[in-house]
Each structure stands twice: as structure tokens, then as C-alpha cells.
Amino acid sequence: MSRSIPVVVLAGYLGAGKTTLLNHLLRAADGIRIGAVVNDFGSVNVDAMLVAGQVDATIGFGNGCLCCAVDEGELDALLDKLVHPDGPVDAVVIEASGLAEPADLVRRLLSSANPHIEYGGLVEVVDAVEFHDTRAKHIDLDRHLRLADLVVVNKTDRQSDAAAVLETVRGIAENATVVATSHGQIAPGLLFDRPAPDVGARQLSFADLLDHHEHLHDSYRSATFVANEPVNPRLLVEFLRKRPTGLYRVKGPVDFGAAGFGDRFLLNCVGGYLRFRRTPWPVGEPRRTQIVLIGHDADPEAAIEELVACVEPAEENDIFTALRHTDHD
Ligand SMILES: Nc1nc2c(ncn2[C@@H]2O[C@H](COP(=O)(O)OP(=O)(O)OP(=O)(O)O)[C@@H](O)[C@H]2O)c(=O)[nH]1
Structure with missing residues (x-):
């Protein structure tokens, strides 16, 4: 099966902690090989990563701004070097320069012709200490927060009223997952795939459906939902659209049965x-x-119960809800 490589865009204003977060991911990725696309080689700990065997491919830019440096074609050429089925990496992180417009980068990524790329989310890093000042200076900050899929409120070690900053950020980025950190220490598992558990060919019990894992030290939780009967496409899309904001990623193969023309629908949410x-x-x-x-801060068990309720026969037009969000290979 051809692999899909998640490509994560890392954005945030100057000094928010993007490079610190990237270095943390490279250190903590635990076997996940990350290709880092950066605009300032100097600050990424490439030597240490090479020593630890953790970096497999790194590409830098001469002029310091990824957004200005590449058009769509060039971004494709760059990603082609990193992303192919037998390629050297399992995930790619593109660190946008502090002044880049994240929406442009995401748009370029989504229109990439590379069939092996999978959108991995827009992560906006916020400096908890400078948050109010940055917001006053940059009128675009609120818009960037609303665009983000994941907001990392960083430097909480230096902000005595981090709770107030978090509340403000949550109020702005209503649909994003919001994580508080110091030194960018988010759980890599929040961003990148872990292999799905092998449940084998046996008949599954309800306990199997509720199979879930807590990563207490990682501050994220994951759960796996398995169904042998076809899922109703309309109910599944409704669930995905209304799911709690903390449920950051939902992904895997879906069987819509005859309603889905007997095909496999690979979900990436x-x-x-x-x-x-x-x-x-x-x-x-x-x-x-x-x-x-x-x-993060979400209850996967409750979500699994909602997914169990999606295992329902489909009505004639239910598949159209899913087809609106579907690409063909
Ligand atoms: N106290 C504290 N310092 C931090 C934290 N995260 C990053 N820093 C420091 O903040 C400074 C800026 O961090 P970077 O990771 O370089 O920020 P950046 O967003 O990559 O900066 P630019 O590339 O200039 O946009 C560095 O000196 C970091 O060591 C944190 O959580 N707490």
C-alpha cells in the first residue's frame, strides 16, 4: 500500500518558539523520521540530529522566507525530494518564517500535485508572554489563530497568568485544539501517525471497539474504532463536523459498503x-x-460511542455527504 506522508505547517510570529518546537519534535519523535523544511538552518540542531540518527532529510532556503522563495511548482519539487513511497521520511514539518502568511503556505500544500502528501495540519505557535503585545501590534494574529488547526500556547513557564492567555486564545480560535506548553514540548503523537493496532481477523467484541490508549506523559490520548459492518457516510461526516475541538486528528480506512460502491475511503481529518x-x-x-x-483534552471513549451509532444502513443519498469531501486516486 502506498504511504501517505503528513506535511505539517508550523507558523507563528517572530520568536514564538517555532524552532524550539521543531527541535523538540526531532528529538522526541521516537522512531518517526521527520523531514524538516526550514528557512534558517543556523537555528535547527542539525548536527545533533544527525548524530542521533534522527534527521533524514533537511532542506534550507537561501533567502530566508519559504513563502517568498517557492511558488507552487517549486514547493512540489522540494517535497518530491522528501516525499515518495520509499522515501526517507515518515513526516514533514515546514517551518514558515515568522512573517509568512500561513494561509498561502497551506493553500500551496493543498494544491500540490504530489500524490503521497497528506495534509498534516496548520500549527500556530503563540508566545504566552508577548501575546497581548503581539496582538496589539499584528492585527492578523486573530485571523491566524482562527485559521490554525492546532494552537500551541508556548512559554507558559514565563507567564504567571497563562490561564487567562489560554482562555483568550480559546475564545478566538474556537475550532482549534489549544495546547499549553513550555519549550514547545508537545507530544509528537498529536501530529504524526502511530501504527494502528493489529486487531487480526477474529470477531470483534464491544471491548475491542472501546480499545483505547492513554498517553498520560504525552498529554494526548488516542483510541481506535473498528467496525466490521458498513458505516453510514452522512452520520460519519456529521460526527466529524461536530466533534469536540480537542479531538485533533481522526483517520483511517472507512467501509461505506454498497453505498460507497464497495470502495475503500481513506479518511484524513x-x-x-x-x-x-x-x-x-x-x-x-x-x-x-x-x-x-x-x-488533547478530549474524551475518545465518548467519541467511540458516537461512532458506534454511525454503524447504520445508508439511505440512497447519504453517500453524497462524503463524496463532497472525497478525492479519487
Ligand atoms: N522561557 C522559555 N523560553 C523559550 C520557550 N520556547 C522558546 N524559548 C526561547 O525563545 C527564543 C525564541 O525561540 P525560537 O524557537 O527561536 O522562536 P522562533 O519562533 O523559531 O523564532 P523566529 O525563527 O525568529 O521566528 C529562544 O531563545 C528560545 O530558547 C519557552 O517555552 N520558555
Whole structure:
């Protein structure tokens, strides 16, 4: 099966902590090979990463601004070096320069012709200490927060009233997952895939459906929903649209049965982004839905109960709700 490589865009105003967060991800990725696309080589700890065998591909830009440096074609060429089925990386992080417009970068990424790329979310890093000043100086900050799929409120170690900053950010970025950190220490599992558990070919019990994992030290939780009966496309899309904001990523193969023309619909839902990729079921892959839910401050168990309620026969037009969000291979 061809791999899809998540590409995460890391944005935030000058000095918010983007490079610190990237370095943390490179250190803590635990076997996930990250390709880092940066605009300032000097500040990324490339030597240390090479020593630890953690960096497999890094590409820098001469003029310091990714957004200005590449048009759509050039971004594609750049990602082609990093992203192909047998390529050297499992995930890519593009660090936008402090002044870049994140919407441009996301748009360029989404229109990429590279078939192996998967949108991995827009992460906006915010300096908790400078938040009010930055907001006063940059009228675009609120808009950037609203665009973000994940907001990282960083430098909470230096902000005595971090709770107030968090509340303000949550009020602005209503649909984003908001995480408080110091030194950018978010759980890599919030951004990048972990392999789905192998549930084998046996009959699944309700306990299997509720199979979930807590990563207490990582401050994120994941759960896996498995269904052997077809899922109703309308109910699934409604669930995804209304899910709690903390449920950051939802992904995996979905079986809509005859309503889905017997095809496999690969779901990739990150923050406000929702897309299915429709392909025939690969030979040997069991036709069943296997969705992984990854969240921060969210209750995956409650979400799984809602997903159980989506296992329903589809009405004639229900598939159109999913097709509106579907790409063909
Ligand atoms: N106290 C504290 N310092 C931090 C934290 N995160 C980052 N820093 C420091 O803040 C400064 C800026 O961090 P960077 O990671 O370089 O920020 P950036 O967003 O990449 O900056 P630009 O590339 O200039 O836009 C550095 O000196 C970091 O060591 C944090 O959570 N707490």
C-alpha cells in the first residue's frame, strides 16, 4: 500500500518558539523520521540530529522566507525530494518564517500535485508572554489563530497568568485544539501517525471497539474504532463536523459498503480539514472501518460511542455527504 506522508505547517510570529518546537519534535519523535523544511538552518540542531540518527532529510532556503522563495511548482519539487513511497521520511514539518502568511503556505500544500502528501495540519505557535503585545501590534494574529488547526500556547513557564492567555486564545480560535506548553514540548503523537493496532481477523467484541490508549506523559490520548459492518457516510461526516475541538486528528480506512460502491475511503481529518481518498480495497486488506482518534483534552471513549451509532444502513443519498469531501486516486 502506498504511504501517505503528513506535511505539517508550523507558523507563528517572530520568536514564538517555532524552532524550539521543531527541535523538540526531532528529538522526541521516537522512531518517526521527520523531514524538516526550514528557512534558517543556523537555528535547527542539525548536527545533533544527525548524530542521533534522527534527521533524514533537511532542506534550507537561501533567502530566508519559504513563502517568498517557492511558488507552487517549486514547493512540489522540494517535497518530491522528501516525499515518495520509499522515501526517507515518515513526516514533514515546514517551518514558515515568522512573517509568512500561513494561509498561502497551506493553500500551496493543498494544491500540490504530489500524490503521497497528506495534509498534516496548520500549527500556530503563540508566545504566552508577548501575546497581548503581539496582538496589539499584528492585527492578523486573530485571523491566524482562527485559521490554525492546532494552537500551541508556548512559554507558559514565563507567564504567571497563562490561564487567562489560554482562555483568550480559546475564545478566538474556537475550532482549534489549544495546547499549553513550555519549550514547545508537545507530544509528537498529536501530529504524526502511530501504527494502528493489529486487531487480526477474529470477531470483534464491544471491548475491542472501546480499545483505547492513554498517553498520560504525552498529554494526548488516542483510541481506535473498528467496525466490521458498513458505516453510514452522512452520520460519519456529521460526527466529524461536530466533534469536540480537542479531538485533533481522526483517520483511517472507512467501509461505506454498497453505498460507497464497495470502495475503500481513506479518511484524513485534521482540525478543520476533512478529506477522504477513494481507492479500491487492496487485495488482502479486510473490508472494515478502522479509525484512529487522537486528541488533547478530549474524551475518545465518548467519541467511540458516537461512532458506534454511525454503524447504520445508508439511505440512497447519504453517500453524497462524503463524496463532497472525497478525492479519487
Ligand atoms: N522561557 C522559555 N523560553 C523559550 C520557550 N520556547 C522558546 N524559548 C526561547 O525563545 C527564543 C525564541 O525561540 P525560537 O524557537 O527561536 O522562536 P522562533 O519562533 O523559531 O523564532 P523566529 O525563527 O525568529 O521566528 C529562544 O531563545 C528560545 O530558547 C519557552 O517555552 N520558555
